[in-house]
Amino acid sequence: MRYVYAVCRPLAAPLAADLTGVGGVPPRQLVHGDLVALVGPVPERDFAEQPLRAHLEDLDWLSETARAHQRVIDALTTVTCPLPLRLATVFRDDSGVRAMLEDGAERFHRVLERIDGRVEWGVKVYMENAEEAKDPSGGASDAPRSGRDYLRRRRSQRTAQEENWQRAEGFARELHERLSARADDSRLHAPQNSELSRTPGRNVLNAAYLVSRTHSEEFVELVDRTKDEGAGTSGLRVELTGPWAAYSFTGDANDEEGTSA
Incomplete structure (x- = not known):
């Protein structure tokens, strides 16, 4: 069977000679017109419909396959801007892959045009858990003197947590x-x-x-500057990941939720 990693345009540079994918097998290019599918052979005993369904419930097998899949995508991203396919996209033979390229040619060209020369960066903002927030009305070691004192401290703590959450949302909105x-x-x-x-x-x-x-480079520098700003807001942490293949942008824009710049 044929495992398909991604669709792209013809490569301007070769992939690393020691690159291996699923099953430890090097991927190869299957050219159809002006589109290329990166494929590799996989055994039917693992990737036919029924055994594949069972394997997808096996976390160890799934993790190993996902790492091999991502290894190929990462290598491909260094030489082109690929359209990654879903994990465990398989066809019976080369003719099935060619039929996929033929049937999806219009969409593939449209998406490849949109992501050409581009990569994906991920940005996450985290706020400390509410239960980790300190009580601003007194030290954690100070026992409440009465039930009324306990309720007052709890109200004060909830107010502080709500204010922290509002600041975090405002910071995240402005950063986005x-x-x-x-x-x-x-x-x-x-x-x-x-x-x-x-x-x-x-x-x-x-x-x-x-x-x-x-x-x-300019984008990364901008994110790095915002990390210092986030550090000034209690309990906020900014994380940057990438560059990745444009996973979040490979669907048609009308079918995806989100915002456009």
């Missing part, structure tokens, strides 16, 4: 506006669940930005 103005496109994703991501703090902003390679 500033970054969007320096990007060609942007997407707002749903906040991450801290229990699932195992990242400390509450996710206030989870955004992706499509940025020209030539302007990426």
Whole structure:
């Protein structure tokens, strides 16, 4: 069977000779017209419909496959601007891949034109958990003198937490506006669940930005400057990831939620 990693235009430079993908097999280019699919052979015993469904429930197998998939995408991103496909996109043979390229040619060309010369940067803003906030009405070691004193402290703590949250939202909103103005496109994703991501703090902003390679250094410098500003707001942390293939921008704009710069 054929595992398909991405669709792109013909490569101007070769991929690393030692690059391997799923199953430890080097990917190859399958050319169809002016489109290229990066593919690799995979065994039917693992990637036919039924065994694949079972494998997708196996976290160890899924993690290993995802790492191999991402390794190929990362290598491809160094030489072109690919349109990554979903994990475990497989076809019976080369003819199935060619049919996909033929049927999706219009969309592939449209998206590749949009992301040409661009990469994706991710920016997240986190605020410390509410329960980690300190009580501004007194030291944590001071026991309340009465029930009324306890309630007063709790009200004061809730007020402080609400004010911190409002400041965090305001900071995230202003940051997104500033970054969007320096990007060609942007997407707002749903906040991450801290229990699932195992990242400390509450996710206030989870955004992706499509940025020209030539302007990426300026974009990174802008984010770095905002980290100092965030440090001045109690409990805020700004994280930058990338550059990535433009995962958040490979659908048609009308089908994606988010904002455009």
